[in-house]
Amino acid sequence: MFKNIKNLPPIPAKPVAEMPHTKLGMDYNVWCKSQKGNHKWRNIRWPVLIAVNLLFVFSFFFELSILEGSLSGSRALGFYLIDTYNALQVILISIPGGYFPSLTMNFWIGFSTILFLSIMGGRTYCSWVCPYHFLAEMAEKLHDYLVNKKKIKEHSFNIYLRFVFWVGFLLLALLTKNIVFENINPVGILSRAMIYGPGLILLWVLALLIFEIVYSKRFWCRYVCPVGATWAITGKAAPLRVKFDHDKCGYCRDCQDVCEVPHVLWFVQRGKATQKTHYADSDCTRCGLCIDTCGGRALSFTIKGLDKIV
């Protein structure tokens, strides 16, 4: 479905007369500099992310029964929530392990709740909850700074690499009857470190961050993390999307610069868009950085299909 949109003949790029800067009567370069965005969504997102993770910590520390467990599996006000990729691995190993029939109703409730949420919102979890995402954002800033200073070079990989990892870790789980991935998952490690106390394993997270700073920007989130990849798959048709309005776009591609997964905004380049309206691909983490940065307000959050219902 999305492939089809990409393969359509592109609509012609807007002539100068229709560009947003012309409408405002400004020079293009001046417009680009003057129309810097704000940090509206980031200023909502970071507090939410911190609040959710603190809620985990406080729930344990003060014995509140609000959000127990950690990010790999938890219970929110009595309702179980289980990370989809972990749940898939549990199912895979419980069959040869012989305890598949013992999987509780709570397991299935937790599995289907998160599955449902990801079908509705895709990878929203990544940027709004994941503590590693937060650290990686900081690392990204440092990385960009070093790249600008020409201290290091940017290295990129194939974006489909994570689907190799996704299949690879599932196969490893099946073959070894071991949830191997959870041993190296920085999301779970950070979550546990916050809730149950830090351990030496944090060195692994530190190593990942250093690698992201000096070698490849957002390496884990972009190319490895199968947790996010799972929700990129289940969220293929998610209604919660970033919407693109071609009429307001100035082709500056600022949005791709700030994006964690720039390929989801493939249509912002001059002459690439095939329709007047596009939606970001399912890899999008709904972080809102592109919306904040867009000077022409061409990007916005939307719930697909809502306009049809209302």
Add this chain to the structure above:
Amino acid sequence: MGKSNTDLNRRQFLKSSAVAVTAIAAVGAGVGYIKKIKGTDIRQQNILRPPGAVSQDTFIYGCIKCGLCVQICPIQAIKLAGINEGLSYGTPYIDVRTQACDFSCDSLQCVETCPTAVLNFKQFEEVGGNALTEYQKEHDVSDPDFNPFKIQIQAMREAVTMGFAVVNEKTCLAVKGEGFTGTPRGEDFEGLNRTPARGGGRGMGRGQGMGKGLGRGKGLGRGEGRGEGREHEEGDSSDHEERGEDRWQQGESKASLLKNKHYEREICNLCVTECPIGCSAIEMKETQGQDGKLTFKPNVLDGCTGCGVCVMVCPTENPSIIVEPLKQESHV
């Protein structure tokens, strides 16, 4: 992004494949390492998996390390392993010398809360259900004393198999014929212990009908038959035996700090009297030698669940009783 140079793409693809292959190979090697360490250390340290763990292998591997069992445990007996503890990272364990499982939660909540069934509640559900059916056969619902919960709970906890206690006769005070007076683990020890329901545990052999044996500790068991044994707890002067009964009726018995308890035993028998399971798990064996002298030895019976309370309360420098994890068969 966005550069569609074929050469760059090919190089990128090669680079990516190299990363994927290396990474998965590295992780595979890591798994080999985990497999190697999983069985060795755990046997030597009084370290157990929480109740209801399916076989050791499957347990370690199926655990998603969410820590819900850690959070639910009212006495914080369960901890998560770090990478430097010789256990598989992030998996829950109980170090019984530091804090044993004294069944304070009554209903095996760590097992019940486990979302992935590596702590498998199904077996306990069954046992509890059977006990309930038995009880209902013999008791009438209209009876004001009708209370099947204690039967269920007792049946469930007796079905636990975390390990099996083994007495070290070289250091055991009872074997040496010595008594014990004082606080077993010193004034700084932070471990919690709930006074066992002696009435509940006594007389309930495993094979017997669950409803029958609850005759409130008729006659003292051999262990506590050393009638001189006394225990005081601050702010509680009631007789021990009575308290054991009250506990079920009031539904109120909090685990209290072991350091607040004071014991006086002519012959040390703490492991026997503090056992939350009771006489189906451990007894004090008395033998009369030819010279007429009595010798004592704690004798671990089949009913031992490996909860480790005996290890925690053992007053000797190194515990004279340890719990060996069972070579677990799968319960499924």
